[in-house]
Amino acid sequence: MTVDIAGTVEPGYERVADAFERAFDGRPTMGAGLTIRVGGRRVVHLWGGLADERSRSPWQEETASVVFSCTKGLMSILVARLVQDGLLDYEAPVARYWPEFAAAGKGDVTVAQLLSHRAGLSALREPLTIDQLVDWDHATSLLAAEEPLWQPGTGYAYHAVTHGWLAGELVRRTTGRSAGQYFAALAGDHTSGAWIGLPDAAASRVAHLQASDSQVEAGEELGEAPSPWTALAMTLGGALPAQLVTPDGGFNDPRIRAAEIPGAGGIATADALSAIWSATVTETDGRTLLDDATLDAALIPMSEGEPVFPSPAPWPRWARGFQLDSEARRYLGDASFGHDGAGGQVAFADRDAKAGFAFVTNWMEAGDDRATRIVDAFRASL
Template sequence: MDVNGTVAEGFEPVREAFVRNFDALGERGAAVAVYRHGRKVVDLWGGTRDVDGTEPWEQGTAHVVHSATKGVAAAVLLLLQQRGQVDLDAPVGVYWPEFKARGKEAVLVRHVLSHRAGVPVVDRPLTPAEAADPARTAEAVAGQAPVWQPGTDHGYHAHTYGWLVGELVRRITGRGVGDWIADEIAGPLGADLWVGLPDARRDRVGRSGRVAPPETESSLRMRPKRSVAEAYADPASLTSRAFAAITPHPDDNDPAYRAAALPASNGIATAEALARFYASLIGDVDGRARLFTPATVELARAEESSGADRVLVVGTRFGLGWMLHGTASPLLGPGSFGHPGRGGPLGFADPESGIAFGYVTNGFRKTVTADPRAQALVRGVRAALAG
């Protein structure tokens, strides 16, 4: 496998792990990037641009990153808080009066970010076309009764997180969340990152698809436990209902889906852009001022939710919009915050080491959080720092 790109001296373990992902873990096409203290130290890509093609992955090839989009969406509300435009402890209904219906009066903006709002499902799933309509998604979650008392427990809001955040941003700023990200985050950073892909960038994005992992001892250990597998198999469970909030499941390669702004699930990015985004949260990048103040970084990664997740079943930890380092979401260290995407993608920051990390792939697996390929690369970063 030809692997292209560069690694700074000392970060060779990341390159070795990246090559092994192709040799041993069935990688088809992927890229990984790492920044340290605002300087890019890893920028690698390899394989094919399309999961089912032969054209090579190039520098700048982008892919859908699924729920890794949630980390970018979270930054919007935290930046609005940093600018004094939103109060995290205010009820959502202050900004969005229609949301107060059916027992949701006490849902706080903080609860939305920490998956404590109690609305991970909608009683009638939306079609992909309906999910692309912000007015329809806002109506759906505003009219939904909570499935637990808001603020008392947590459960992963797989799709509804994006509808909640997106409507809050629209009510507060008057702009769609995709436009806000383009104007205030991706544009100033020079990052190839979109929530709502412009037509002019369609040729930058490869085709993705589901691929089965090789049957190795490691992959067998990664199979979900019976209780988790049962939750996904039971159509009446919160697990199944949360992921089925859009039915049928959207086609990642559909131009209409890619053009929609779904801030929980359909962001498109290069690995370099994901890493650059996280680098900008914790420090200056290439002369560009950091996005988050140190106080906002601490706010972002302070634990808000932990323990058994009502949707994912396993134990999870969340700050304000980001997953925190733990068993379900192993990142670099105790202070890391970031977000995986279903099937493989991962982005995170680790303020203590100054590391920012981005990984994208075209070959999606059944994993929701700790994908073996991403974890192999994280171990490579850890080895580089230890060496």
């Protein structure tokens, strides 16, 4: 299949461009963007395919897409910056900043445990409607009052959506700003193509999401998981479809895109994501977001191995909110940290390479290796 690819590639990174082009094979309605920075400088900046298969409109340089759980990585950057600025302490109880959170035996849960999926709040016992999903106060009040699903700190389970509300309420309590507002203030010019809570003025820039057969099948298999909490973590009892998108629903719904849902609802261009991650490890466009001491503390491994609710291996690894290199998600190596997202999104930084990487796509697949092959090509190019 021939797909129109545009952009720039520095000499030495041609194999990355080849891997990006191969990602479109057999996917005639896919669109995607890829940007890689090394030492703060773009070395790969590519885009191609379709932003909307219904109108056949092409993916442009400024096209953004929902990045799903890559948003958790952005929230982890925000929390790390608050730690760096002395407003949060990873070892402190969450209740120091959010007193209501101490309810139902959660008074000793630390910020580090909360970020690393160890707080016992991976799902809500009360099913949510879409109206409740987009109501920040409703969701965070439920989480503050909820009894943990397991003893906090004794194990982990992926907080697929609730993670964003938990981290975001810490941001709100310590800064007086919502997660989206603080993100915009911290990331500065980088957020010209990245949002937590999409403004109306940017709505036309966002790609239409498509669920492939494998994405639909993965959603169907959620109902067959050994624990019902696994499906509830993803769907919140009906607020979201199991495959996360339908032609007009889920994360294609304008109400959901406009809301601040920082566990899964961030929207960004590959270029903006790459710049933000690059700025965590090296000066990028005149700014550096995190220092080495903060990264040392933020990247202490916290959760790995088999989770509380059984799921098939391989399993991911997490530090304090950041996803680490593992068999389940390969980055460049041990110096990498970031977060992937449903359907194939990947964004990360690497401390050794001083790199920021972002691949975003509107063609959602479960278990695909598009980004992995691009990362492999990037590793081989360094």
